[in-house]
Amino acid sequence: MxxxxxxxxxxxxxxxxxxxxxxxxxxxxxxxxxxxxxxxxxxxxxxxxxxxxxxxxxxxxxxxxxxxxxxxxxxxxxxxxxTPGAVTDATADIALTLILMTARRAGEGERLLRAGRWQGWGPVQMLGAHVTGKTVGIIGMGRIGKAIARRCHFGFGMTVVFHNRSALADVGVPATQVGLAQAMAADFVVVAVPGGAATHHLIGINEFAAMQSSGIFINISRGDVVDEGALVATLQAGLIAGAGLDVYEFEPKVPAALIALENVTLLPHLGTAxxxxxxxxxxxxxxxxxxxxxxxxxxxxx
Missing domain, CATH: 3.40.50.720 (NAD(P)-binding Rossmann-like Domain)
Structure with a gap:
């Protein structure tokens, strides 16, 4: 001001x-x-x-x-x-927050504790997915996608594959450019494309079908890049392990079906907060x- x-x-x-x-x-x-x-x-x-x-x-x-x-x-x-440059690192940080929270069931664990239902440590309590050394598929390798790739590669030793509409020779870390279906088949999938008509419902039922049953889906781009109904159906059918979302197709409205799922991390658009x-x-x-x-x-x- x-x-x-x-x-x-x-x-x-x-x-x-x-x-x-x-x-x-x-x-x-x-x-x-x-x-x-x-x-x-x-x-x-x-x-x-x-x-x-x-x-x-x-x-x-x-x-x-x-x-x-x-x-x-x-x-x-x-x-x-x-305002592109100002948001890059903060948005990439939120992507990693969602990866870790969803993989390690952090939101679910906090709800359990706050509800007074935690019975103490146990060897098989709330087993999640290990992140270090896994494969991340990044959809959209612009400023934010590259920042996510750096964090995943250097911070967690992850293998990076990515899908981008134009060919990229160097993204700053060892990475392989692949087709969309192959990127969706990674252990963790992060969507980082810009919003707009060209990317509306870029990720739908066919793309979710390419994911592993153990795969975790992350969206920090724009809500309407994802067909939210297809995501809900995929999660309800148990076809993927979970999802972490910071954006929604009709925000601030979030489907009750998403809120009801324990294996979904839901943040209120905190990317640059x-x-x-x-x-x-x-x-x-x-x-x-x-x-x-x-x-x-x-x-x-x-």
Whole structure:
């Protein structure tokens, strides 16, 4: 806020609920610039209703921008930017958190203890999956995918395979690029692709069918990259060992069927939830705004 107020006359909407339909349109009509967050859906219909917006830029607070129709914005003369570098390590850390929590049944164990049902240590109590030395399949080898690969390889001695839409010669660690089905067959599968039309339901029933029965599925990308119904069906049928999720197809709604499963770790979209990370994201978004109005190149234009 201090950085924004040093450069602009700022109107703060101090609540976390997404902008409603009227607010979305008013934002384009009434302001020179908008700094939106994840739930603010600037879709094609919004731009159709405001074909000549006053706003010159949507400086998104976050790396994912699938809630903004970038093509419709571009056609209306509105720049869209995001905050990619600030989120990389924090999001990769959450991926590893989900791997460990799900493999070692940490959430289930804490619920057991808090409910007063723990009877003490036993040699076969709550046996989970060992992580060290296993194979991880990473779907999407961008900044975050590479950060996950480094953590898995150097931290846990894991073998890394990955699927990516373009060929990559060097991802920073020993790794093998494979087809999607082969990546899904790893011991741990982590989805790290960007959201949007190109990746909507990228992971569905056929992809889950390629997983091992002992496989664990992790999603830290966007909820609609995964067909949530197919994931629920796969888990309920016992076809994979578990899942760890930080994002959901219709968040904040989470299916009751997922909540009912003990072998699923559910986090409330904590990927970048660290004060220093969120501060860096905000400052990066403001820097995008300042650059545009200074006549400079917007550093993180999408």
């Amino acid at each position: 201090e950085a924004a107020e040093a450069a602009f006359e700022v109107t703060l909407r101090d609540e976390t609920a997404p902008l409603d339909a009227e607010e979305l349109r008013d934002a384009l009509r009434d302001f020179d610039a908008v700094l939106p967050t994840l739930g603010d859906r600037f879709d094609a219909a919004v731009f159709a209703d405001v074909p000549q917006p006053r706003a010159r830029i949507l400086a998104n607070f976050g790396v994912g921008y699938n809630h903004i129709d970038a093509e419709a914005a571009r056609a209306a003369g509105v720049v869209v930017s995001n 660290a004060l220093e990370v969120r501060t860096a994201m905000g400052l990066m978004a403001v820097a995008n705004l300042v650059a545009l109005f200074d006549g400079a190149e917007v550093p993180n234009r999408v």
